[in-house]
Amino acid sequence: MRPPRTTSRLTTAGIATAAAALLAAALSPTASAAPAPPTRAGALRHAAAVLTSEAARLGITRAQGTAVRDVIVDPDGTQHVRYNRTYRQLPVLGGDFVLHLNRDGGYRSADRAVRGDVAVPSVTPELSAPKAADLAASALRAANPGELLRKVVAKPALVVDALHGAPKLAWRTDVAGKDSLGNPVARVLLTDARTGKQIDAWDTIETAAGDGQSLYSGTVPLETTQSGSTYQLKDATRGGTYTGDAQNKTDGCVLSICWSRAPAVVFTDADNHWGNGTNADRSSAAVDAQYGTDTTWDYYKNVHGRNGIAGDGKGSYNRVHYGSNYNNAFWDDNCFCMTYGDGDGSTFGPLVALDVAGHEMSHGVTSKTAGLTYSGESGGLNEATSDIFGTLVEFYANNASDPGDWMIGEKIVKPGFGKPALRFMDQPSKDGKSADCWNSSVGNLDVHYSSGVANHxxxxxxxxxxxxxIGGVQHNGTTCNGATLSGIGKDKLGKIWYRALTVYMTSSTNYAGARTATLSAAKDLYGAGSAEYAAVAATWSAVSVG
Incomplete structure (x- = not known):
């Protein structure tokens, strides 16, 4: 049976009413696109409110202070605000934490370097500052046996150490000097301010060691700045990053201990064609350094949305031709700069290769985010983070003169080094010192070798x-448990590690914590039931973590 036919009559007035209703619906907030995520300023306001409302849950007391280190706002509006912490105005080692907030600014969760109270009975030391300085100077000399160190300077500062068991008042002493060639050596000594006992010590020069015509990457494009009739090797499109000549001088300044600083005389050129691809032209090494800085900047911005090393759009700078036969390259937070030695010619050439640049700048990213302590397992993760991103920068560049591979520093080593690279990520133990698999003593290794577990x-x-x-080089990925693994690709590795570093890791993260952080990152990016999440879990197991 055909249903009764209904007749609808729409008058002119009805048409006008319907049109108005449709227009109103189209313009209503519910019909428009989702509102934009909170701004950085909005995230900071939300986090400040949460610090007050959730102080008891977070262990924040009136004796403590907080300072923002980094802010990340996800596309869905989730906010992650990272803090440093003080106790009675003293920095707290292990006091850092990350607040995770919902889109509306409500509290979701937190990751803390350490849990529990960070209070100490007294902030008055029994060990004097001069005594702490003497102990640190002795420790620096002991760490450099056979060297007659000159101009050794130590600068102690009181801190609360919550990283090594129960919180205690400690002296954190930065100590630096120069070796027989005039090159810098530096360490941090952490000393119990009551007993004088050494708590920990670590190196503070974070090392890689170990159109211009570059030494290693062929002819590369460069953004420069014209100044009168000459050009400067300075890039206004990347935060003002520039490269200068250290004129084979060295710093009298390491970290906050300064008596002088090596120059960084900006390279200039008359025709804007830089270098000749050989060491005979001092600007050839500068081309490599500037190209490495440019490529690393672009990698972080285009792949991870990070605008500069600190995420603030400001550029760092490079110093090349540093020291005498200096077999090193390092990142220094205080000058926000990278420094490259020329090498001794038999073991190393100039240390300005692309993966070295990516490695050093990534130390800067780590310092502005997770702040992984440069000691123990967290120090190994710090070094591995730089190796991982230095390698991904090399792949990102897609440079035929320096194809991507999973070796570190293969361009800078000379026959006298005895190996084709500094480190080998497919089998870290090929360097004779690095660990392939986690064990309980990994944290006792030098951080360049404990990094092997994360590199693997x-x-x-x-x-x-x-x-x-890969890249014309034979690789062979072995596993510690005999498992056969299928990789998920370099892009997904980079996204997972970057999110883990910037959102979940803290200064105290160890290998077990890195497993948790990367699983959380994989869950955020791909889902808890995803193949990527399962691959992260299986791969950590394949290197004996978890």
């Missing part, structure tokens, strides 16, 4: 196990 993880997660040729 990164390679296996991206490439999987088994032999393959």
């Amino acid at each position: 993880f990164a390679y296996l997660l991206a490439e999987g196990s088994g032999p393959k040729v």
Whole structure:
């Protein structure tokens, strides 16, 4: 049976009413696109309110102070605000934490370097500052046996140490000097301010060691700045980053201990064609350094949305030709700069290769985000983070003169070094010192060797196990548990590690914590039931973590 036919009559007035209703609906907030995520300023306001409302849950007392270190706002509006902490105006080692907030600014969760109270009975030391300085100077000399160190200067500062068990008042002493060649050496000594006992010590020069015509990357494009009739090797499009000549001089300034600083005389050129691809032209090394800075800047911005090393759009700078036969390159937070030695010619050439630049600048990213302590397992993760991103920068560049591979520093080593690279991420133990697999003593290794566990993880997660040729180099990803793995690719590795570093890791993160942080990152990016999440779990197991 056909249903009764209904007739609808729409008058002119009805048409006008309907049109008005449709227009109103189209203009209503519910019909428009979702509102924009909160701004950085909005995230800071939300976090400040949460610090007050959730103080008891977070262990924040009136004796403590907080200072923002980094802010990340996800596309969905979730906010992550990272803080440093003080106790009675003293910095707290291990006091850092990250607040995770919902889109509306409500509290979601927090990641803390340490849990529990960070209070100490007294902030008055029993060990004097001069005595702490003497102990640190002795420790620096002991760490450099056979060297007659000159101009040793120590600068102690009181801190609360919450990283090494129960919180205690401590002296954090930065100590620096010069070796027989005039090159810098530096360490941090952490000393119990009551007993004088050494708590920890670590190096503070974070090392990689270990159109211009570059030494290693062929002819590369450069953004420069014209000044009168000459050009400066300075890039206004990347925060004013520039490269200067250290004129083979060295710093009398390491960290906050200063008596002089090596120059960084900006390179200039008459025709805007830089270098000749050989060491005979001092600007050739400068081309490599500037190209490395440009490429690393672009990688972080285009892949991870990070605008500069500190995320604030400001550029760092480079110093090349530093020291005499200096076999090193390092990042220094205080000058916000990278420094490159020329090498001794038999073991190393100039240390300005692309993966070295990416490595050093990534130390700066780590310092502005997780702040991984440069000691123990967290120090290994700090070094591995720089190796991982230095390698990903090399792949990102897609430069035929320096194809991407999973070796570190292969361009800078000379026959006298005895190996084709500094480190090997597919099998870290090939360097004779690095760890392939986690064990309880890994944290006792030098951070360049304890990094092997995370480097191995990164390679296996991206490439999987088994032999393959990458960048013209034979690789062979082995596993510690005999598992066969299929990689998820370099891009996903980079996104997972970056989110883990910037959102979940803290200064005290160890290998177990890195597993948790990367799983949380994989869950955020791909889902808890995703193949990527399962691959992260399986790969950590393949290097004996978890």
